[in-house]
Amino acid sequence: MANRPFDMLNEAIGKEVLLLLKGDVSIRGTLKAFDVHLNLVLDNAEKLENGEAKTKYGKLMVRGDSVVLISS
Amino acid sequence: MANRPFDMLNEAIGKEVLLLLKGDVSIRGTLKAFDVHLNLVLDNAEKLENGEAKTKYGKLMVRGDSVVLISS
Amino acid sequence: MANRPFDMLNEAIGKEVLLLLKGDVSIRGTLKAFDVHLNLVLDNAEKLENGEAKTKYGKLMVRGDSVVLISS
Amino acid sequence: MANRPFDMLNEAIGKEVLLLLKGDVSIRGTLKAFDVHLNLVLDNAEKLENGEAKTKYGKLMVRGDSVVLISS
Amino acid sequence: MANRPFDMLNEAIGKEVLLLLKGDVSIRGTLKAFDVHLNLVLDNAEKLENGEAKTKYGKLMVRGDSVVLISS
Amino acid sequence: MANRPFDMLNEAIGKEVLLLLKGDVSIRGTLKAFDVHLNLVLDNAEKLENGEAKTKYGKLMVRGDSVVLISS
Amino acid sequence: MANRPFDMLNEAIGKEVLLLLKGDVSIRGTLKAFDVHLNLVLDNAEKLENGEAKTKYGKLMVRGDSVVLISS
Incomplete structure (x- = not known):
């Protein structure tokens, strides 16, 4: 844990x-x-809308202060 | 206390x-x-909508500056 | 004062x-x-909507930067 | 001044x-x-809506980063 | 300049x-x-709505982080 | 460059x-x-709405943390 | 990587x-x-709306704290 x-x-x-x-x-x-x-x-990243992939990004950098939560 | x-x-x-x-x-x-x-x-986490579980997350990290309140 | x-x-x-x-x-x-x-x-905390108790929380921690005002 | x-x-x-x-x-x-x-x-504080007192607070602490302006 | x-x-x-x-x-x-x-x-301050004075404030302190721009 | x-x-x-x-x-x-x-x-500044000048400001100071982007 | x-x-x-x-x-x-x-x-920058170029900017500086994500 x-x-x-x-x-x-x-x-x-x-x-x-x-x-x-x-x-x-x-x-x-x-x-x-x-x-x-x-x-x-992230690699092989995609944006989801209503749980479905809408935009494919390939490699992606997310700015930390935009993050609400991360689930694994 | x-x-x-x-x-x-x-x-x-x-x-x-x-x-x-x-x-x-x-x-x-x-x-x-x-x-x-x-x-x-959090473990065994789920997102609630109108008090009911809507999305199951498993393990979850929440960024501190997104937090409004924590109830136990 | x-x-x-x-x-x-x-x-x-x-x-x-x-x-x-x-x-x-x-x-x-x-x-x-x-x-x-x-x-x-807070202890014995509840969320108010239109001045009436809607959600009972028991013990509650509020993150400081969410606070607008505190009345006693 | x-x-x-x-x-x-x-x-x-x-x-x-x-x-x-x-x-x-x-x-x-x-x-x-x-x-x-x-x-x-503030003491004897009240919340105004459309310029009229709506909620009486008594003693009130306002968090600084909520303040837009102060008029005297 | x-x-x-x-x-x-x-x-x-x-x-x-x-x-x-x-x-x-x-x-x-x-x-x-x-x-x-x-x-x-500011002194002799007033709030504008649609370019017209709506609220007279007299003396006013504006918190810096509320400011978008200042024109003179 | x-x-x-x-x-x-x-x-x-x-x-x-x-x-x-x-x-x-x-x-x-x-x-x-x-x-x-x-x-x-900025000097000779104006606010644009739908790409057209709406408000003339003359000299203008913009607070940095209001800025999203600057194009030249 | x-x-x-x-x-x-x-x-x-x-x-x-x-x-x-x-x-x-x-x-x-x-x-x-x-x-x-x-x-x-950025150089040769353009603003997209619904995936199509709407505004051409030429050279552009973006303030870091406006950034949510960067894809390459």
Whole structure:
């Protein structure tokens, strides 16, 4: 079990994650990198609308302060 | 009784909590970890709409500055 | 009379307070703890809608930067 | 005449002020205390809607970063 | 010509300025004081709606982080 | 070519720029000054609505944290 | 593969990127420069609406804290 919040991100590297961003934007992709500001890099990313893929992004960097939650 | 706000979080580790996030998002789950920025890790988490579970997340990290309140 | 804003909070410990949070959320409960960031712990808390109790929370931590005002 | 913004607040202690807060909330009351973060304590405070008193608060602390403007 | 942004404010002391604040609030008045946070004091201030004076404020302090722009 | 973001602003001094501010406000004018916070001074500035000049400002200071983008 | 979020930006210099900014603004252009605040300079930039180019900007500086995500 993760004992600190960022441990969860370490365990999620290379796996699929689901992001909820401010402005009610949902993104799904493979977590490639993150830093202490919660800036994230995803690969094979896509934007979801009503649970379905709407926009394919390829490689994506998300600014940390846009992040509401990260699910793995 | 908690004498400082974070004491309440220490007592809530391993228990179910209810979160209200900015943008009127409600999340319920088991509190696994937190840090001083109020970043939180929940397990068995789900998003609620009108009090009912709508989305199951499994493990979840919530960015601290999205948090409005935490109920235990 | 309070000479500094936080004196008012010290005097309100153990008493009922009414909070207005960002996003027009109103909370009523007994103030148990606070810190310099205005993080607050309430007991017997409830969310109000149109002045009536709608959701009972029990123990509650409010993140300071969600607070608009605190009335005692 | 005030030469620095906070001089105006010093002169307003004990007098009635009108606040405009974020989210278009208007508050009127007697200024009792303030600090460098613009946290304010008011007495005999009331929330105004369309210029009329709607909610009586008694003693009130306003978080500084909610403040848009203060009129005396 | 002003070479740094705050030079413009120095030149505007004692003159009428027009402010645009967050939340689309327009204020007109005489600039009396400012500080490095862009906190401003205006005299003979009034709130404008559709270009017409709607609310007279007398003396006014505006919190810097509410300011979008200042015109002189 | 600019190698750092602020090089672009240095090159734009004395030229016409187009600003997009938070809250979907568009401003056009001649860039006179800027600082590291992205506070900007424009001359001959005007607010645009649907691409047409609506309000003439003369000299204008824009608070940096209102800026979304600057085009030259 | 990028191991840190900013590595992705280094690799994207000189290439076309797609930005999502706060307020649901989409921008496409060639990445010319960036800094640690995620301030970005784009060339041949255009604003997209519903996936189509609506406004041509030429050279553009985007303030870092407006950025939600960057796709390459």
